[in-house]
Amino acid sequence: MYDDLIGLDAGTEELxxxxxxxxxxxxxxxxxxxxxxxVTTIEQAVSVHIKDGDYIAVGGFGHVRIPTALLYEIVRQxxxxxxxxxxxxxxxxxxxxxxxxxxxxxxxxxxGYEIRGLSASARRAFQSKEIRKTDWSNGALAWRFAxxxxxxxxxxxxxxxxxxxxxxxxxxxxxxxxTGKKFAAxxxxxxxxxxxxxxxxxxxxxxQITEGILVSDAYLARAxxxxxxxxxxxxxxxxxxxxPQATTIPYWCVDAVVEVPYxxxxxxxxxxxxxxEDYFKMYLDAVKTEExxxxxxxxxxxxxxxxxxxxxxxxxxxxxxDLRAIEKLxxxxxx
Amino acid sequence: MCxxxxxxxxxxxIGSRIIEDNSTVFVGxxxxxxxxxxxxxxxxxxxxxxxxxxxVAPQMPGMPISVGDSRTSYKxxxxxxxxxxxxxxxxxxxxxxxxxxAQIDMYGNLNSxxxxxxxxxxxxxxxxxxxxxxxxxxxxxxxxITPMDKRRFVEKVDFxxxxxxxxxxxxxxxxxxxxxxxxYKVITNLCILGYDDETCRMRVESLHPGVTFEQVQENCGFxxxxxxxxxxxxxxxxxxxxxxxxxxxxxxxxxxx
Numbered sequence: 001m002y003d004d005l006i007g008l009d010a011g012t013e014e015l016x017x018x019x020x021x022x023x024x025x026x027x028x029x030x031x032x033x034x035x036x037x038x039v040t041t042i043e044q045a046v047s048v049h050i051k052d053g054d055y056i057a058v059g060g061f062g063h064v065r066i067p068t069a070l071l072y073e074i075v076r077q078x079x080x081x082x083x084x085x086x087x088x089x090x091x092x093x094x095x096x097x098x099x100x101x102x103x104x105x106x107x108x109x110x111x112g113y114e115i116r117g118l119s120a121s122a123r124r125a126f127q128s129k130e131i132r133k134t135d136w137s138n139g140a141l142a143w144r145f146a147x148x149x150x151x152x153x154x155x156x157x158x159x160x161x162x163x164x165x166x167x168x169x170x171x172x173x174x175x176x177x178x179t180g181k182k183f184a185a186x187x188x189x190x191x192x193x194x195x196x197x198x199x200x201x202x203x204x205x206x207x208q209i210t211e212g213i214l215v216s217d218a219y220l221a222r223a224x225x226x227x228x229x230x231x232x233x234x235x236x237x238x239x240x241x242x243x244p245q246a247t248t249i250p251y252w253c254v255d256a257v258v259e260v261p262y263x264x265x266x267x268x269x270x271x272x273x274x275x276x277e278d279y280f281k282m283y284l285d286a287v288k289t290e291e292x293x294x295x296x297x298x299x300x301x302x303x304x305x306x307x308x309x310x311x312x313x314x315x316x317x318x319x320x321x322d323l324r325a326i327e328k329l330x331x332x333x334x335x
Numbered sequence: 336m337c338x339x340x341x342x343x344x345x346x347x348x349i350g351s352r353i354i355e356d357n358s359t360v361f362v363g364x365x366x367x368x369x370x371x372x373x374x375x376x377x378x379x380x381x382x383x384x385x386x387x388x389x390x391v392a393p394q395m396p397g398m399p400i401s402v403g404d405s406r407t408s409y410k411x412x413x414x415x416x417x418x419x420x421x422x423x424x425x426x427x428x429x430x431x432x433x434x435x436x437a438q439i440d441m442y443g444n445l446n447s448x449x450x451x452x453x454x455x456x457x458x459x460x461x462x463x464x465x466x467x468x469x470x471x472x473x474x475x476x477x478x479x480i481t482p483m484d485k486r487r488f489v490e491k492v493d494f495x496x497x498x499x500x501x502x503x504x505x506x507x508x509x510x511x512x513x514x515x516x517x518x519y520k521v522i523t524n525l526c527i528l529g530y531d532d533e534t535c536r537m538r539v540e541s542l543h544p545g546v547t548f549e550q551v552q553e554n555c556g557f558x559x560x561x562x563x564x565x566x567x568x569x570x571x572x573x574x575x576x577x578x579x580x581x582x583x584x585x586x587x588x589x590x591x592x
Contacts, residue, residue, distance in 0.1 A: 001491060002444075002502045006510045013454075061388045061403030088388070088403065088417070088465070112462035114364040114401045115588050129456040135448060138387060139421040139469035146418050158425055159472035162510025163444075163495040165464050168454055173511065182511035212405050213389035214416040270405035277400075327405060329396055 006162050011169035013134035016083045016104050017055050019153045019187040027190075027225050031252070037203045038257045042307060045228045045256040046073040050193050055083035055104075057145070057189070057224065059196030059217040062090030062109070063267045063275065065209070067197035067230045069260040069307040075099040076301055085191060086110040087141040088215060091267060091280075097125035098293055099301075104132040106189070108141050116280060121287035135168040136160070136186075142216040144189035148223035156183035194224030197264050198249065199271070201231035205254025206240040206247050212270025214248065221249040230260045232272060262311055262320050273323035279314055340571050342482060342524040343590045345543065347373055347579055348571035350433065350480045350522045358430040359383045361420070361470050364402045366480045367433030369579070369589040372398065376578050385429060387466040389415040398584045402466075421466070424473035431519070432470040433478045437461055438492040441537045441557045443499025443518030443530065445471070445479065446492040454494075467497040472512050476519035483523035488555040500535035525551050527568060531560050541566040 040048070050056065056074075060066040071092055074082075079101050086093045086107040093110045096102045098121040111122040125131060136144070139159055147155035156174055160166040161184055174185040196217050200208040207229055209217065221227050229249070234257070240247060262269075266276035266283075286296040304310045311320070325331050340348070343366065350370035354360055356379040362371045371384050372395055383392045388403030393411040401407075408414040423429055436445035447467060451458030471477045477499075481487060499518045501507055508514050517535075521528040527541040538560035539551055544567060552559055571579075584590050 002495065002506075005495060006501055006506055061401065064388070064401055064403040064405075086463075107463045109462050109465040111460060112465075115368075116400070118462075123460055127457055127460040133455060135463055137464040137468035138417060138466040139424075139473075142417040142421060158511070158513050159469045161472070161498075161512055162501050162507060163468060163498050164448065165468045165496050168448075168494075184511070211414070212408050213386070213403055213414050215388050215403065216417050218416060219418060268401070268404045270408065275400055275404070 005164065005167060008167055010172045011166055013168050013170050014132060015170035015187055016106060016134065017189055017191065021151050021153045021188065024148065024190045025151065033252055035204045035251065038205050038254060039203050039234065040256050040258060042069050042073045042258050042260065045258050046070060046077055049226050049228055049255055050074060050079055052079055053081045054192040056193045056195065057085035057087065057191040057220055058089065058092040059194065059215065059220055060264070060267070061088050061213065061215050062092060063113070065197050065212060065269055066092050066264050066267045067195045068265055068267060069263045070195045070228060070230055071095050072301050072307065072310065074101060075297070085141055085189065088138055094119045094122040097122050097131060098287065099297060102131060106134050106136055106141060108136045108138045113280065113284065116284060119284060119287055121293045134170050135165050137165060140169070140171070140186050141189065142219070144186050145216050145219040145223040147186060147188035148190045149219040152188055154185045154187050157186055158183055160184050189223060191224045193226045193228065194220050195228045196221060196249070197230045199232050200235045200239070201229050201257050202235055202237045202240050203257060204237065204251040205229055205257050206251045207231065207249035207254070208246045209248045210246070210271060218248050221253045224253070226255045227253050228256045229254050230258045230263045232261055232263065232269065234259045260307055263307065265311065265314065268327070272327060273320060274326035276314065276319070276323055340576055341590065344576060344579060345524055345571060346480055346482070346522060347590060348575045349527065349568060351377065353478065353520055354379050354382055354431065357381050359385060359428060361385045361424060361429050361432040361474055362402065363432065363434045363467065365435060366589055368399055368402070369584050370433060370480065372583045373575065373579050376582055377575065385420050385423070387417055387420060389417055389420055391415060391420065398586065398588050400588065421469050424470060429474045431476050431478060432474040433480055434467050434471060434497065435479065435481050436467070436497065438487055438489050439479060439481065439521070440489055440492050440499070442501060442503065442535055443477070443479065443521065443537065444492050444495045444501065445497040445499065446494045448494040448496040450493050464496050471497045473516065475516055477517065478519050479521045481521070481523060483525045483551070483554050485554060485556045488557065490557045500530065504533065504535050525554060529562070536560055538562050539565065541568045543568045544570045
């Protein structure tokens, strides 16, 4: 039993992105180094920088510090045939899979909503062969971004071996030239576009993530050929210069900056606002049927003019004030 | 079984007891979060809880909903990255992890990826590894907390998402996983299981109050071994239940579902 897995030296599934570091260098060679104003609108950021067929990766943790406004805009603009890193993904991959935006996905975590259960619409989408799949672990995708951030083609690691997760990946094995030990070899992942939500950014794209966890975003921002940042607030350039240790993402990684207060709703934005559990319950109930999913996407994405109108629809200032109070432990309830 | 607590409360209380103070524990989502928080508020005030999104040793003000939310980094020692905490596991710094899964076999292999059908078009697609494969590959001791029934405890899992002992002694090392790592305990609503040193097969080590070995075997899809000195699990204490209900999960996210 399972003998075939133990000696396997290569995964069998598709590698969706090219790990060639010289092709990546060629791209980065021509990336703009100027300290220029990159502030734009949500609509422009998505229409200019994301094209059909691109491979995208999303910062944050699936429902924590996610760039919801950018995700909604990708859905609204009906982007198609996108590839995606389903890395610690929850609401992000659910939105893009349910809306038919993606046709291939490196999966480490999709469909699940942690203790809330599962999304029926994401499950329908990922069960279908309409989305080509390759599986990994969360650590594998985190290290694949790190390999790309370092300008390499792969990184050795010591997990996944012996399992179907390895078999259904596009990893290989490698023998260490120093110790003779067997390792997994993870191909570097250079996404075409990374989209990341942060607390503070200046107009050039220098970013601070001031509270909560970083997940893999520092690496993802460096791995992405293009990076779109949404921020809770724009800050003066001097604030970046005054505290350079706080810069998580330097401007030279970033192609577009959009200021979107509450831009991670219904996700948790550490230090700013808690999850909107009312919204998640409504959403997860609605998407149990295809009709329900269509209606919730119409009501909250297709038929609203933009993120401002969406925020009004989910409860406006009062709702966001309540979510802030829970986050700041001023008062707590289920909200 | 005593009716003063529900099966999930039992799982959380028993799970929390195998955590040791001053140990490093990598915490998965759901029941493990509640068990770790209960341990922290009872016998393990200095347990170092690690969460995969990057938080280390928080003093959680309430039950996290996510292993990446702001409660996991509240008054933490560091709010770091996934790369950093996974590298700590790979470096050998993490003692325990607590995981769940849809299926588990006699060697502790876990499936959380798919049930039935073909890989590209499964009957049921599940979330995937998340951090589970990383943690069970790289932490020293892997614990599983799960309800026990024949659908979950199966002869052969449909997909090995997360490595147990694979197919027996030495298999992990042959595959290339770090030596000395592997499954440790399985905590269920019926019993606590461990693994036989020679065969690496699951064995019953402690029966919960009022549960017989036969009852456990009936709820398991493979043949179980029995420890020589089979123990009886002490039931949850009033104090454990009070802390769990009032301080750990008053909203009933885990124990009330």
